[in-house]
Amino acid sequence: MNEKVIKRENASEESAAMRPAVNVVEDATGITLYADLPGVPKEKLSIHVEGDNLILEGELEINSPPNMEAIHAEVDLSRYRRVFTLSRELDGDKVSAGFRHGVLELRIPKAEHAQPRRIVVQAT
Template sequence: MTTAQTATATAKNPDALATARLPSERPRYSDSTLTPPVDVVEDDGGITLYADLPGVPRDKLTLNVESDTLTIEGESALPVPDGLQSSHTEVGLARFRRLFTLSKELDTEQVSAEFSQGVLRLRIPKAQHAQPRRIDVKVG
């Protein structure tokens, strides 16, 4: 496709440029990160986060809690089988990063994490002082 044809295709369809480029012309995003989608579920005992991290192996996943900030980072590399060459790659090396500011009501010392099939499950319980509790009333 010539430059004029690419410009015309782009004017008609802005997404056409992505498919018109040759693999060698595609932009490099080595320093950029993707924001993984996260579902947050709260109950009486705390919060549970579910983060989608497709293609991230366990050894490339990093979780940190510092002060009131939770950081989720991961890196995926989807290998191309021997003897084959990719003709189109939208995400060649994906780096995921997501930051959360945690409430003082959460107990960051008790965070638990499970990772299975590209989904990270983090459980952060509420601190003891923030837990709902029943107060007994004495008759007297």
């Protein structure tokens, strides 16, 4: 029974994550997502697409002095996680990303068939 309790505690620890604030902007050729992930170094950032889901994860790395005593903490978890569902016209294979000063910029283009196409009206 004890083992079960421990396992559950570990699981909840693993799932405890902060939800990064995002901005999502759509234009004719795709979607751009900006996510606030302050405290996450580039190496600790992970972005993956699983089926229809876009999963953003990041681990905080704050190099505080080892003998520091925390007296006030508004950021008290060590990871971020947020999942988005991609709609079908978005091309999950062609996601590109940039990361600067704690802001992730993700570009998700629309699939070829969903790109806007101008149809020229022929004069007859």
